[in-house]
Amino acid sequence: xxxxxxxxxxxxxxxxxxxxxxxxxxxxxxxxxxxxxxxxxxxxxxxxxxxxxxxxxxxxxxxxxxxxxxxxxxxxxxxxxxxxxxxxxxxxxxxxxxxxxxxxxxxxxxxxxxxxxxxxxxxxxxxxxxxxxxxxxxxxxxxxxxxxxxxxxxxxxxxxxxxxxxxxxxxxxxxxxxxxxxxxxxxxxxxxxxxxxxxxxxxxxxxxxxxxxxxxxxxxxxxxxxxxxxxxxxxxxxxxxxxxxxxxxxxxxxxxxxxxxxxxxxxxxxxxxxxxxxxxxxxxxxxxxxxxxxxxxxxxxxxxxxxxxxxxxxxxxxxxxxxxxxxxxxxxxxxxxxxxxxxxxxxxxxxxxxxxxxxxxxxxxxxxxxxxxxxxxxxxxxxxxxxxxxxxxxxxxxxxxxxxxxxxxxxxxxxxxxxxxxxxxxxxxxxxxxxxxxxxxxxxxxxxxxxxxxxxxxxxxxxxxxxxxxxxxxxxxxxxxxxxxxxxxxxxxxxxxxxxxxxxxxxxxxxxxxxxxxxxxxxxxxxxxxxxxxxxxxxxxxxxxxxxxxxxxxxxxxxxxxxxxxxxxxxxxxxxxxxxxxxxxxxxxxxxxxxxxxxxxxxxxxxxxxxxxxxxxxxxxxxxxxxxxxxxxxxxxxxxxxxxxxxxxxxxxxxxxxxxxxxxxxxxxxxxxxxxxxxxxxxxxxxxxxxxxxxxxxxxxxxxxxxxxxxxxxxxxxxxxxxxxxxxxxxxxxxxxxxxx
Numbered sequence: 001x002x003x004x005x006x007x008x009x010x011x012x013x014x015x016x017x018x019x020x021x022x023x024x025x026x027x028x029x030x031x032x033x034x035x036x037x038x039x040x041x042x043x044x045x046x047x048x049x050x051x052x053x054x055x056x057x058x059x060x061x062x063x064x065x066x067x068x069x070x071x072x073x074x075x076x077x078x079x080x081x082x083x084x085x086x087x088x089x090x091x092x093x094x095x096x097x098x099x100x101x102x103x104x105x106x107x108x109x110x111x112x113x114x115x116x117x118x119x120x121x122x123x124x125x126x127x128x129x130x131x132x133x134x135x136x137x138x139x140x141x142x143x144x145x146x147x148x149x150x151x152x153x154x155x156x157x158x159x160x161x162x163x164x165x166x167x168x169x170x171x172x173x174x175x176x177x178x179x180x181x182x183x184x185x186x187x188x189x190x191x192x193x194x195x196x197x198x199x200x201x202x203x204x205x206x207x208x209x210x211x212x213x214x215x216x217x218x219x220x221x222x223x224x225x226x227x228x229x230x231x232x233x234x235x236x237x238x239x240x241x242x243x244x245x246x247x248x249x250x251x252x253x254x255x256x257x258x259x260x261x262x263x264x265x266x267x268x269x270x271x272x273x274x275x276x277x278x279x280x281x282x283x284x285x286x287x288x289x290x291x292x293x294x295x296x297x298x299x300x301x302x303x304x305x306x307x308x309x310x311x312x313x314x315x316x317x318x319x320x321x322x323x324x325x326x327x328x329x330x331x332x333x334x335x336x337x338x339x340x341x342x343x344x345x346x347x348x349x350x351x352x353x354x355x356x357x358x359x360x361x362x363x364x365x366x367x368x369x370x371x372x373x374x375x376x377x378x379x380x381x382x383x384x385x386x387x388x389x390x391x392x393x394x395x396x397x398x399x400x401x402x403x404x405x406x407x408x409x410x411x412x413x414x415x416x417x418x419x420x421x422x423x424x425x426x427x428x429x430x431x432x433x434x435x436x437x438x439x440x441x442x443x444x445x446x447x448x449x450x451x452x453x454x455x456x457x458x459x460x461x462x463x464x465x466x467x468x469x470x471x472x473x474x475x476x477x478x479x480x481x482x483x484x485x486x487x488x489x490x491x492x493x494x495x496x497x498x499x500x501x502x503x504x505x506x507x508x509x510x511x512x513x514x515x516x517x518x519x520x521x522x523x524x525x526x527x528x529x530x531x532x533x534x535x536x537x538x539x540x541x542x543x544x545x546x547x548x549x550x551x552x553x554x555x556x557x558x559x560x561x562x563x564x565x566x567x568x569x570x571x572x573x574x575x576x577x578x579x580x581x582x583x584x585x586x587x588x589x590x591x592x593x594x595x596x597x598x599x600x601x602x603x604x605x606x607x608x609x610x611x612x613x614x615x616x617x618x619x620x621x622x623x624x625x626x627x628x629x630x631x632x633x634x635x636x637x638x639x640x641x642x643x644x645x646x647x648x649x650x651x652x653x654x655x656x657x658x659x660x661x662x663x664x665x666x667x668x669x670x671x672x673x674x675x676x677x678x679x680x681x682x683x684x685x686x687x688x689x690x691x692x693x694x695x696x697x698x699x700x701x702x703x704x705x706x707x708x709x710x711x712x713x714x715x716x717x718x719x720x721x722x723x724x725x726x727x728x729x730x731x732x733x734x735x736x737x738x739x740x741x
Contacts, residue, residue: 108411149367153583173303226732295331364583515541642709
């Protein structure tokens with residue numbers, strides 16, 4: 001290390017694992033990144049994304065100053081003041097003329113990887129008062145939020161597998177050796193699975209592909225794509241039918257257990273076997289193994305979410321955890337308690353409350369679906385959001401209430417949502433004004449009138465507000481910016497604060513006014529004394545807000561304690577939290593909520609469906625995260641390529657050789673990709689990764705443009721959604737494949 005080198009800790013913001021890094025810095029440049037061996041959560045683990053931190057940070061294609069569209073229609077560099085002046089002139093004017101629903105907001109998944117992306121968008125939505133909110137959740141995990149909301153009354157109460165103590169793990173639609181985990185924050189997921197095997201535990205993987213995770217399993221079940229809910233229903237049926245179900249102490253917290261038998265009566269292993277292409281004996285064996293395990297956890301992810309019955313599959317994951325008595329017990333599936341979570345409510349009168357973080361059951365507000373609907377197709381909202389697949393029609397369909405202005409924060413829906421061609425045209429021709437907060441000029445932000453670029457990660461502080469709620473071990477870590485903010489750049493939090501002021505008629509007020517208002521509101525909601533505001537420490541508004549959330553949280557921590565422990569504070573293993581987490585109207589786990597019961601007949605009809613000859617599934621790459629990491633040279637190539645994986649039998653039948661260009665067509669259109677012939681994908685199934693298609697003109701992403709790949713979402717017309725969650729069906733899509741002409 002040279003004499004002017006130094007090191008700094010940093011939590012990796014590039015996936016959900018939140019590993020601790022040690023950055024090597026020369027001057028103001030990050031020259032290296034390695035795993036932080038002293039990190040209390042990740043213990044030195046690092047993946048290729050974390051190792052590429054310096055390359056991502058110094059990417060020459062990252063925007064440094066705002067872009068504003070001139071009178072000639074071209075984007076040009078502008079001063080920050082000019083950019084916010086333009087926003088303040090245009091958006092309030094459009095709202096005044098057409099009402100708050102004239103503005104739509106799109107939030108991409110990088111928002112939950114930054115402090116600003118978590119703290120400020122709720123304030124922006126409050127200022128705009130729009131119901132036209134679209135996020136990446138309806139391309140990913142919304143079914144899990146909906147099922148948790150219906151079961152537990154809180155869409156954010158998502159139990160995670162207790163990876164380090166379980167004796168039996170059943171994974172469905174999940175490939176954590178590539179994804180590093182999702183809605184399950186677990187640094188070194190591969191090491192944790194290997195440790196499960198070493199201690200004599202069992203790993204079962206249900207996946208149409210023999211993924212890296214599946215290769216590690218004791219049992220790999222190559223299910224027909226899209227049949228996840230059917231198979232899980234048959235497992236639940238078997239547990240009940242063979243009298244293997246034993247919720248144990250959970251029983252006192254359950255409503256609807258007696259009705260479950262009749263609701264699942266039709267889903268016998270024999271009945272679902274053909275639709276799943278899994279023999280009945282295997283399904284029965286899965287159920288018996290689950291029931292016999294001393295501790296077990298069922299975990300489903302994106303492959304089981306982004307299908308026609310995604311919410312039912314997500315619900316059934318927790319039904320299985322409940323029926324086997326493994327919900328809310330060590331070694332099963334538990335609810336994390338993060339340092340910034342709401343402090344648990346006190347126990348009811350006349351009851352004992354000896355454990356920190358416990359309370360008696362009390363009725364909550366519950367969880368409602370469909371409180372409003374989208375203008376054009378009438379899609380019901382879920383968790384305050386509308387399906388992002390409906391965004392294009394909300395812009396390009398004329399009539400009162402049409403979206404005329406769009407604020408897009410860290411999102412690239414032209415690539416990530418169905419039918420990007422239609423959305424691209426809508427953004428180009430259907431909007432009066434568009435703002436994009438994004439470090440790149442990508443396939444979506446190139447259509448904006450104003451682009452506001454946040455600084456690179458090394459110049460930003462980091463705290464995982466979202467992912468600590470899904471962590472497999474309770475802990476808390478905070479890292480300040482590793483290098484000072486470069487001249488001419490603006491901190492991401494200040495960008496968000498100024499954007500809120502600009503759209504709300506407070507343009508010109510200091511950004512601190514937004515944070516002061518947020519602190520005051522948080523104190524009011526918590527019933528805390530207003531004097532607490534004067535005690536908050538921190539060098540910035542976001543730090544003061546973090547300090548407040550820590551103080552109001554269940555552990556009573558402070559920002560100063562986090563700063564004194566740069567490698568984190570261990571808050572202990574996950575503990576049982578029922579009934580404290582429940583927010584249902586009954587104060588109990590509502591095992592068969594009405595919207596679920598009403599959707600089961602649709603699943604019954606699927607028993608008689610004739611499978612399509614060829615269906616498409618997605619896949620994850622360890623060296624990628626959707627579309628937003630394809631411009632890092634060190635991550636390009638290797639396994640991180642956009643190929644159509646196809647089984648040798650299907651390739652032979654279709655006349656495709658390895659490396660040939662294949663033409664793939666479906667309801668939304670056609671694309672072409674190189675064929676990769678492999679028996680890791682089952683016959684009747686082809687696989688393309690998500691987030692590619694970097695071939696549109698007008699972007700400034702040179703590495704991505706050199707390896708554009710094909711946009712798999714262009715195969716979709718956006719009409720096929722899971723009805724309960726509004727999530728786009730991205731997997732088990734019928735396709736035709738031919739050699740390209």
